[in-house]
Amino acid sequence: MSAPPRRASLELWGVRKEFGAFTAVESLDLTVPEGSFFALLGPSGCGKTTTLRMVAGLEQPTSGTISIGGRDVTGTAAFRRPVNTVFQSYALFPHMTVLDNVAFGLRRKRLPDVRARARAGLETVQLAHLADRRPSQLSGGQQQRVALARALVNSPSVLLLDEPLGALDLALRREMQLELKRIQADAGITFVHVTHDQEEAMTMADTVAVMNEGRVEQLGPPAELYELPSTAFVANFLGRSNLVTGTVVDAGDVFGVDVAGARLQVPASRGSTSVGAGAVVQLGVRPEKVRILQDGGEPTPGSNVLGPGKVTDVSFTGVSTQYQVDLGDLGVHEVFAQNASGIPDIRVGDAVRLAWDVDHTFGLPGDPPGGGQ
8 A cells, every 4th residue: 555645845836036137046836745855956056045045034036935834935934934944054152052052942932841852952963962062162064963953953844954064074074964864864854955966965865856047957856867867957967978969760669869870779768759750869878877899899789889989088086987988079978987897908099989778878859058069
């Protein structure tokens, strides 16, 4: 028996935000299920932080409706909304203990059992043993967890996180990604996380909305967005992709596409099924799916093949070796090869071909922006 669908914790309908002549967010529709970890992912200036600020009540939409827990909060003041926000700067009070920092909001609301509630909040983030310390005595990751505890003890319907890991170093950021995911699962509160870091979004979120120029380009589970991007922007922002442009020569369960004289294939289920012969499409493949063929090596059956081309760069990264291969008019393509059985003897200047399974190809509509590779 399947689980009942979760009701919406946060909904946006037709939300638009203008700053003078500039439109920061354009007719945005979003539904965030209750208890989920939702990420707004995109480059600087795409509208993700503006969207978060509108949910928090720190900005008012030019038009549209925002609902939290089934209640319209569009015109509601920020302090009356059932949300809390954790920013990149933790804004802890330096003169207070960790426990008092967490208890601060509870005391302002005149709630009972303030210290017990605050200590329970610290237990959620596994910092109860540091309750009597000052923020200056904590690491960056610990301070971030105190800020989380301070927000969580208020039992918000939605917790908003605005680039909360941006001030941490790489190793600590990765550790905190897993910690945030655990905290969200334990608390059962809806998290809406704004980030420009694709790895951060994919590591933590149940659902990712990729934003570009004020719009959501694609929304779905991280694995779905990675394996089946719907636009070139998503294909290249969420990871890297090798893209080529070609013309459909036959359509069916598997499309045949002419790419500079080479015949490539893409399953209809992994591309647009509404195009016919003569349509211009883009085909893509992720670098880790591509194999390098040397010295007349033959591809396995069911492969797409491009080349010959010339290796222009070889970069050893430890777990893998990354290759740049110049295919002439088709541009420079990337290959990420795992070093599971040693490093292949591939050198700069070698003539090679590229091959990958047809089932790893994805299709996108039309020419790339600007008409280039």
